[in-house]
Amino acid sequence: xxxxxxxxxxxxxxxxxxxxxxxxxxxxxxxxxxxxxxxxxxxxxxxxxxxxxxxxxxxxxxxxxxxxxxxxxxxxxxxxxxxxxxxxxxxxxxxxxxxxxxxxxxxxxxxxxxxxxxxxxxxxxxxxxxxxxxxxxxxxxxxxxxxxxxxxxxxxxxxxxxxxxxxxxxxxxxxxxxxxxxxxxxxxxxxxxxxxxxxxxxxxxxxxxxxxxxxxxxxxxxxxxxxxxxxxxxxxxxxxxxxxxxxxxxxxxxxxxxxxxxxxxxxxxxxxxxxxxxxxxxxxxxxxxxxxxxxxxxxxxxxxxxxxxxxxxxxxxxxxxxxxxxxxxx
Numbered sequence: 318x319x320x321x322x323x324x325x326x327x328x329x330x331x332x333x334x335x336x337x338x339x340x341x342x343x344x345x346x347x348x349x350x351x352x353x354x355x356x357x358x359x360x361x362x363x364x365x366x367x368x369x370x371x372x373x374x375x376x377x378x379x380x381x382x383x384x385x386x387x388x389x390x391x392x393x394x395x396x397x398x399x400x401x402x403x404x405x406x407x408x409x410x411x412x413x414x415x416x417x418x419x420x421x422x423x424x425x426x427x428x429x430x431x432x433x434x435x436x437x438x439x440x441x442x443x444x445x446x447x448x449x450x451x452x453x454x455x456x457x458x459x460x461x462x463x464x465x466x467x468x469x470x471x472x473x474x475x476x477x478x479x480x481x482x483x484x485x486x487x488x489x490x491x492x493x494x495x496x497x498x499x500x501x502x503x504x505x506x507x508x509x510x511x512x513x514x515x516x517x518x519x520x521x522x523x524x525x526x527x528x529x530x531x532x533x534x535x536x537x538x539x540x541x542x543x544x545x546x547x548x549x550x551x552x553x554x555x556x557x558x559x560x561x562x563x564x565x566x567x568x569x570x571x572x573x574x575x576x577x578x579x580x581x582x583x584x585x586x587x588x589x590x591x592x593x594x595x596x597x598x599x600x601x602x603x604x605x606x607x608x609x610x611x612x613x614x615x616x617x618x619x620x621x622x623x624x625x626x627x628x629x630x631x632x633x634x635x636x637x638x639x640x641x642x643x644x645x646x647x
Contacts, residue, residue: 328621379428406449483528532594547593
C-alpha cells in the first residue's frame with residue numbers, strides 16, 4: 318500500500334503567529350494564536366485552517382474586541398468543544414500589568430465567537446492571569462490550567478531549588494464551561510535559573526528577581542498527567558519548553574531533571590530562537606502526535622508557527638526538533 322507523504326519545513330506559516338493552539342474538527346485542523354494585528358482591528362484572534370498541518374489558509378477574525386477599559390492586548394487563545402458548543406478561552410488586559418481570563422462561545426469552530434460576559438478568575442484572587450488551557454479528563458470532567466503571579470519566595474540560603482517569585486502554573490476545576498469551581502491547586506513554581514524572566518523587575522510596588530512559567534498544555538500518557546510549559550523570558554533565546562508530571566490531576570507534580578534547562582524544546586544557536594508556548598495535536602493519517610509551537614525568526618521580528626513530532630522515552634516526552642530543514646510528515 319502506498320503511503321502519501323508530505324514535506325514540511327518550519328515555519329509552516331509565514332507571518333506572526335505566536336502561542337499557537339491547534340485543534341482538529343471534522344477532518345480539518347484549526348490554528349488560533351496571538352497576533353500583532355489585534356491592536357488596530359475591531360476583531361481579534363484570526364484562525365487558520367488546514368487539512369495536513371502544513372498548508373494553512375487564513376480565515377476572518379473570530380472575536381469582537383471588548384471595551385477598551387478591559388485592555389488592548391489579547392493573548393494565547395485556546396478552544397474546547399463540549400456538546401456541540403465551542404468555547405474560546407483567552408486573556409485580555411493591559412500589557413503585563415493586569416490580565417484577566419475570559420471565555421467566548423460559538424456553534425462553529427471558526428466562529429464568530431461571542432464573549433460570555435464573565436471574568437473567570439476575580440481580580441481579588443489574582444490580578445494577572447494568562448494562558449488558559451482547558452483539559453478534559455477520561456471521566457469527562459473538565460479543568461482549567463493557567464498561569465498566575467506568586468509574590469512569595471524563599472531566600473537563597475534555601476539552596477538551588479528554592480521557590481522563586483514570578484508567574485507560575487495552577488489548575489482549577491471547571492464546574493461549567495463558563496464557570497470555575499472553588500478547588501485550585503498549584504501545579505508548578507519556578508525553581509531554576511533558566512526560568513528567570515528578568516532580574517530586579519519592578520512589580521506590585523516592589524522589586525523581584527522575577528521568574529516565569531507559562532503556556533500550560535496537558536497530555537495524558539499511560540495514565541499520568543504531563544503538563545508541558547514554557548519557561549524563561551519570551552523575548553530571549555533562552556526561552557524553551559519543559560514538563561512536569563503527576564499521577565493525579567491535582568498533583569503533586571514533579572519536574573525532576575529540569576534543573577539544566579528545557580527538556581522538550583530548546584533553541585539552536587543562530588538558527589532557532591526561543592521555541593515555546595506549545596500545543597499538541599494528532600497528526601494526519603495516524604502519524605502520531607505533533608508539537609505545535611512558535612519560534613522567532615533570526616532577526617527576532619516575528620514569532621512564527623512551527624511543528625515537529627512528539628516522542629516519548631523512559632525519561633518522559635521530548636520533541637523531535639526544533640527543526641529548520643525539510644522533513645516528511647505522513
